[in-house]
Amino acid sequence: MPLTSQDPRIDLMYRLADDQLILGHRNSEWNGLGPILEEDIAFSSMAQDKLGHSLQMYSMLHALGEAEPDTVAFTRNAPQFHCCQLVELPIGEYDFSLTRHFLFDHAELLRFEALASSSYEPLAQVARKLRGELKYHALHANTWMKRLGTATEEAIERMQHSLNFTLPYALGIFEKTDAEPEIISSGLFVGEDELKSRWLESITKVLAQTALEMPEVTTLTPVFGGRHGQHTEFLQPLLDEMAEVFRLDPTADW
Amino acid sequence: MPVTIPDKAQILDWLQAVKDPEIPTISLIDLGVVRGVEVDEATGKVSVHLTPTFAGCPAMDYMKRDVERMLLAHGVPAVEVDISMREAWTSDMLTEAGRQALRQHKLSPPPVLGNQVLDLDFLEYAECPNCHGNNTELRTPFGATLCRAVHYCHDCRQLFEQFKPV
Numbered sequence: 130m131p132l133t134s135q136d137p138r139i140d141l142m143y144r145l146a147d148d149q150l151i152l153g154h155r156n157s158e159w160n161g162l163g164p165i166l167e168e169d170i171a172f173s174s175m176a177q178d179k180l181g182h183s184l185q186m187y188s189m190l191h192a193l194g195e196a197e198p199d200t201v202a203f204t205r206n207a208p209q210f211h212c213c214q215l216v217e218l219p220i221g222e223y224d225f226s227l228t229r230h231f232l233f234d235h236a237e238l239l240r241f242e243a244l245a246s247s248s249y250e251p252l253a254q255v256a257r258k259l260r261g262e263l264k265y266h267a268l269h270a271n272t273w274m275k276r277l278g279t280a281t282e283e284a285i286e287r288m289q290h291s292l293n294f295t296l297p298y299a300l301g302i303f304e305k306t307d308a309e310p311e312i313i314s315s316g317l318f319v320g321e322d323e324l325k326s327r328w329l330e331s332i333t334k335v336l337a338q339t340a341l342e343m344p345e346v347t348t349l350t351p352v353f354g355g356r357h358g359q360h361t362e363f364l365q366p367l368l369d370e371m372a373e374v375f376r377l378d379p380t381a382d383w
Numbered sequence: 384m385p386v387t388i389p390d391k392a393q394i395l396d397w398l399q400a401v402k403d404p405e406i407p408t409i410s411l412i413d414l415g416v417v418r419g420v421e422v423d424e425a426t427g428k429v430s431v432h433l434t435p436t437f438a439g440c441p442a443m444d445y446m447k448r449d450v451e452r453m454l455l456a457h458g459v460p461a462v463e464v465d466i467s468m469r470e471a472w473t474s475d476m477l478t479e480a481g482r483q484a485l486r487q488h489k490l491s492p493p494p495v496l497g498n499q500v501l502d503l504d505f506l507e508y509a510e511c512p513n514c515h516g517n518n519t520e521l522r523t524p525f526g527a528t529l530c531r532a533v534h535y536c537h538d539c540r541q542l543f544e545q546f547k548p549v
Contacts, residue, residue, distance in 0.1 A: 167523040167533075174525035181439020181529075185468070255438075258471035261501055261549040262437055265524040265532075268506055 137317055138249055139193055140308035144356055145240070146186030147212035148302075150202055151364070152233060153179030154371055158220050171269055172226070178262055185255045192251070203375040207364040213355040215298040217364040227277070228291040231270035231335075232299035236328045238263040243324065248316030271335050278339025285340045292336075293344055300325075300351030388427040389459065394420050398431070401453050404445040405528060409484035411446055415476025418469075428461040429454055434472045437529040437549070474548045485546050486512055491534065493548035501548065509545040511536035519543075 156176035163169025187198035195201060215233060220226045241263055244256035277284045303321040313320040329346060336343050354360070374381055389397075398417060399410045411417050411433070419432040431450050435443050447464045454462045474493035477485070482492035491509045499505070507521045509532070518537045524547070526533045531544045 167525075170527075171523060171525040174529055177439045177441070177529055178437065179439070181435075181437065185438055254468050254471060258468050259438060261473070262529075264501055264506065264549075265547070268503065269524050 136193065137308040137311045137315060138252070139190060139195065140306055141312055141318060142186050142190050142252070143211040144213075144306075146183045146190065146201075147210050148216050148233075148237075149179045149183035149186065151210070151212045151367065152216040152229075153177075153183060154367060155216065155218075155220055155226075156230075159226065164223050168223070168273075172230075175230070175266055175269070178266070182259055182262075185259070189251055189255065199375065199379075203372040205368070207360045207368060208358040210358065210360060210364060210368075211356055212360075212364075213298070213301040213304060214352050214361050215295070215301055215355075217355075217361055217367060218298065219363055222287075222291075224277070224287045224291040225295065227270070227273050228288065228295045229299075230266070231274050232295055232332065233302065234263060234266040234270050235331045235335075236299070236302050236324065238267045239327045239331060240318075240324055243319045243327075247318060252317075274335055274341075275338055278336070278341045288339075289341050292341055296344055296346070297349045298352045300346070300349060301353050301355055303328075304351070304353040304356040306356055388422065388424060389429075389457070391420050391422055394422060394429055394431075394454065394459075397453055397457050398450065401446075401449045404442045404449070406485065406488050406490065408488045409481050411450065413478045413481030413484055415478065415481065416446065416472060417450075426461065427459065428463065429459050431462070431464045432469075433464060433466045434468055434470060435466065436472050438468075439529055472549075474546065477546075489513070489543065490531070491543060491545035493546050496548060505548050506532075509534040509543075511539055511541075512543055513539045513541060 153176045156172045156179060159169060159172035160176070161169065163172060183202070184198055187201050190201065191197060215229060218229070238260060241256045241260040245253055245260055247253040247256060274288070277288050303325040305321050309320060312318050333343055395412060398412050398420070401411050403409050403411065403414055414436070416433050416436060417431060418434050421430045433443070433446060433450070443466055447466065450464050451462045473496065475496050477492065485492045489512045491512045494505060494508055496505065506524065508517065509519050509521070510517050511519055514536065516536065516538050519534045520537065522533045522535050522542065524532045526544050530547055532547045533542055534545050535542050
């Protein structure tokens with residue numbers, strides 16, 4: 130399948146679906162490893178939500194002529210993926226995973242709130258559903274950012290370090306493709322710039338309730354490339370692991 | 384012998400016996416996931432439209448299978464079940480009987496949203512299924528299944544599960 134598509138709907142939905150699939154897989158890696166039981170369950174639940182969301186997107190892509198969801202999810206290699214690099218980074222320590230979850234899911238919630246009035250009705254219908262579910266993701270992230278961002282000196286220092294490290298990757302969420310002008314003019318989506326400004330406002334409000342300092346975003350260099358198939362060394366091993374069963378036996382049930 | 388084709392009311396009545404695979408007290412009808420039933424009067428074929436409570440709900444395949452089995456067992460000649468979000472589920476689609484069925488299973492039913500925005504107050508509010516009081520606190524928005532949150536009742540000093548408002 131082509132990396133760049135003529136149809137702006139396909140271009141947009143691949144980016145959404147791949148973000149959800151890859152972050153869903155990363156979240157699932159906390160299963161059995163969470164720092165407390167509730168967090169183990171939370172990250173596993175969000176993994177399940179994200180896989181469900183990506184299945185909705187891949188199903189809509191299939192309706193537009195793309196391959197079956199399983200084929201699309203399990204048979205592409207890293208250069209064919211449209212996810213931002215933020216979602217593919219290893220889970221690292223809990224402070225990083227939490228910070229990534231906070232930065233990503235605020236953007237995701239705002240994105241689907243905007244998509245609820247997309248000119249492409251099938252996408253708008255799904256968005257109206259997913260935005261409700263995403264509120265729980267944002268609520269969860271806010272709770273823990275506030276809790277750890279106002280806790281001990283060590284907690285605050287680690288969260289600040291994670292925030293500084295993760296922000297340039299998070300800015301990569303808003304990397305545009307050639308389809309951007311048409312995506313906006315056709316009313317498909319408000320566009321990445323608008324989303325970014327809503328996102329900055331939203332995360333700044335939460336961070337203001339913590340001891341964490343929001344770095345000056347204009348001085349940061351966004352980590353771009355993911356939307357155009359340029360990925361970190363961490364994506365391909367993830368794909369190999371995710372697709373291991375499918376590649377052994379594409380007809381297997383599991 | 385002429386074959387009697389069941390009407391929609393009859394189908395809905397039969398579907399009352401199909402319960403949620405994970406909450407055995409509530410029917411799919413009262414859960415609000417059955418969004419439509421059509422009977423083809425010429426062939427007797429029945430179409431049932433389902434919608435998931437949460438997009439990633441792993442129970443949908445079981446619900447689909449249980450609906451098919453139930454109707455085929457009642458002699459319906461052909462059943463078609465589709466799952467879509469044309470009419471996306473919200474927790475306001477739970478019927479009053481459904482809310483009662485959740486309480487029976489010791490699950491707190493979600494507050495009715497009406498025209499209000501799903502904000503933090505809503506997500507954090509829950510009625511204790513034991514004492515019915517609301518001196519409660521959200522402990523974690525993620526529980527044993529995607530549709531459940533975990534709250535704590537300060538009066539009963541017990542954790543309880545809530546069916547999430549969405």
